[in-house]
Amino acid sequence: MSPKAAPRRTYSYLGPAGTFTEAALSQVPEARGQIWRPVHNVAEALADVAAGRSDGAMIAIENSIDGGVSTAQDALAKIPNLRIVGEYLVPVSFVLVAKPGTKLEDVSLVAAHPVAYAQCLGWLSEHLPEHQHVPAASNVASTIGVLDGTSGAQAAISPPGITDHHDVEVLAEALIDNPDAVTRFLLVTGPVPPPAPTGADKTSVIVELPEDRAGTLLEMLEQFSTRGINLSLIQSRPIGDSLGRYRFVIDADGHVADERMADALMGLRRFSPKVVFLGSYPRADRAIIKYSDHYSDEVFVEARDWLRGLISGEPDV
Template identity: 80%
Template sequence: MTIEAGIRTYSYLGPAGTFTEAALAQVPEARGQEWRTVRNVGEALADVVEGRSDAAMIAIENSVDGGVSTAQDALATMPGLRIVGEYLVPVAFVLVARPGTRLEDVSLVAAHPVAYAQCLRWLGRELPAHAHLPAASNVAAAVDLLDGASTADAAIAPPGILEHHELELLAENIGDNQNAVTRFVLVSRTVAPPSPTGADKTSLIVELPDDHPGALLEMLEQFATRGINLSLLASRPIGDELGRYRFVIDADGHVHDERMADALLGLRRFSPKVVFLGSYPRADRAIVRYPDRYSDDVFVEARDWLRALVSGAPEE
């Protein structure tokens, strides 16, 4: 399959009505283009790598459940990908069922594992004897009730599902955290980072060189000594043996910033593998603040000073 000339294709976890679709709807350049539904993160990213799509929207982190491990692992192991933007979607859930179903009839609940985790307290209180049936997506969990593909009695779904399907609303606002937000990233093939905006984020995956006391501290010092704040630090097993981990990192700033570039050079010297996932504008557009001693001018002056020393130029 090839991409039609003039039309951009975007892959997202479907079917229509998912939170991922809501994230993709925030991308101005995606409006009016072709949107391709997929079944999982791996398929979405494979679409990009193999040329079926120009970009894919995937969930990467949730304010309640933490990092999305499948997405983090895929980004760590699939070469040729670059994050080009991030988007935030408020998360709310409803419990739906086939028409005529009552809440007391429910014993098996279909839900995406992340959504299920965010509704555990409500489920434990209202349906203490229920069992969980994992689903590929929250919309799929609900749709499968209607077409007979699911043995579940009810499904956890986004509120928008009721606009597209004839389902019985059993309960609304069932999420345990009313302020829950999911962070999504738009991923393309490798491209040059956009110009800095002053409100940027850089995403990396870094492996430790070996397991020794202070190894993690040495990695973190690459950021701390340059005044760079980390908004995400998560560990994921590499998988080749016990005790070997890679670290998923979001750092405040842009690769074009002198301090960030210097940190990346330090990481490159330290780590056997550094995956640069991209520098891109923050979804909240919050300006990155840092002390004056870490400004670009200070790094440039220090580098010029060293060059003068080794060239033998007289000191001023």
Template identity: 70%
Template sequence: MSDAPQNEAATESYSYLGPRGTFTEAALAQVPDARGKIWRSVNNVGEALDDVVAGRSVAAMIAIENSIEGGVNATQDALAKIPNLRIVGEYLVKVQFVLVAKPGTTLADVKVVNAHPVAYTQCHHWLDANLPSHGHIPATSNVAAAASLFDNDLADAAVAPPGIVDHYDLDVLAENIGDNDNAVTRFVLVSKTTAIPPRTGADKTSLIVELPDDRAGALLELLEQFSTRGVNMSLLESRPIGDALGRYRFVIDADGHILDERVADSLLGVRRFSPKVIFLGSYPRADKAPIEYIPRYDDDVFIEARDWLRGVISGEPDAS
């Protein structure tokens, strides 16, 4: 049974990195279709995606990118290795942290801090300045860091989300301890559905692409598939394939929808170039920002060019 909000009559489940109170749960709360359904708390990205593959959940909410740390490697690698998954939406959660401890603990009492490695990295300047001699114990999640304070005495305090006090009897020793007030984590909702959400004009297309070989200019050739068609890439990250040194796959977010002519033409170029292309989905951008592009890459331009070529091949008179 889930430890998250649910309705006894619900027949659909959504998986998320738990327990309750995590940033992932906050992202899932933004999904209208998930309201009133069963929420399955899981321990890691692999378990969340396995729920989807096995049919235990209709979708899983997973973190894929952080504005401070960049891409989430575990998520990118899992999406590259587990077939037939699609991203159907993205959601942004502002990342803030507090330092919490069991009642009666003061800041001067803190010698060891429990924190998820990513959270610890985002708070280390504050921790170094205010607790210069502290030790660190890694946790599996931000909420698990706080919960561990009740399980053992290895840590005196924990780095956790601000809402943690709604779930645990803890005192807040310090607020807003993150080093960057603009930190945001991007989450994606992943499903097995092959239905592509309709284009909105404010969309994103995600791919994972392997280079054909390790040679000079190979990456440039990949990038040109997008640049020569006026498609901006909002994310480009490399991940080792793992079968040999120098072999990489690239995680790409392209501005636009697969039904946009310029994006579709880019994907055709990528497919001709790469031995393996994984289409992860086209979906609305979380920020709803309209995609800007140069007018010569408008849909009508691509369509007119195809009509012109068709006319040349069929022997039609040149109307120009």
């Protein structure tokens, strides 16, 4: 009797097929051959994980041109029991597509998501100086609106992967004004132990300040700086219960298993009324974290042993 096959895992992602989020999910080895569930927005993807409908969700969290994705940051703050287990980078580039047989000179109305449109405006101004813009709900929705006629546009700005899913005429490639543009994605699951440290890791947390007074932001930052920890991202988001109340989304270099990071997190826990630990995970660029020798694990362990010796009355050595 053959062994029973393991059940397939489900991954939620911003759909429909052909989005940059799908391209990010395709980078995850354990997701290949599993069930990919397209959803309408980031909050829905994370809610799938929280409710057990999906085993993981791929979400966009930051763009190198437009900065942090506020809807994703807010969802991570409000939906409990989520963990980031991986980070993935997708270069941003767009194609201009239309119904088969369309030519560039036929285009006067372009459908595009507002962010994509802003990132391609230089190219459009040069090649289609008299065009008008029709906003679309997503990069893929812009193409669907052109194909089914609902948008009224003759062409759409879409991800390159759109050609794998729709019969379109590619009128132009590499529309992006900044060729170095990249979007950072996160793979999020339910509560699990963090992946093992690699030496090239990030730790993500969301921290609320205890009160609105001078110096509290500095106190929060000192939890990291006094332990030699670099922050690769810090962004404020309104909590929403009153004016002047903010939470801070933070990416810190290092892993929770590192002594200096563990010490910093305990400092945050003492300082803040609410700390959301989102996870420690390998950096997408695999860049090894460098720090001074006096912030090594051994130094923190030796300092604790020294203090225990003082308390127990051990003689100096």
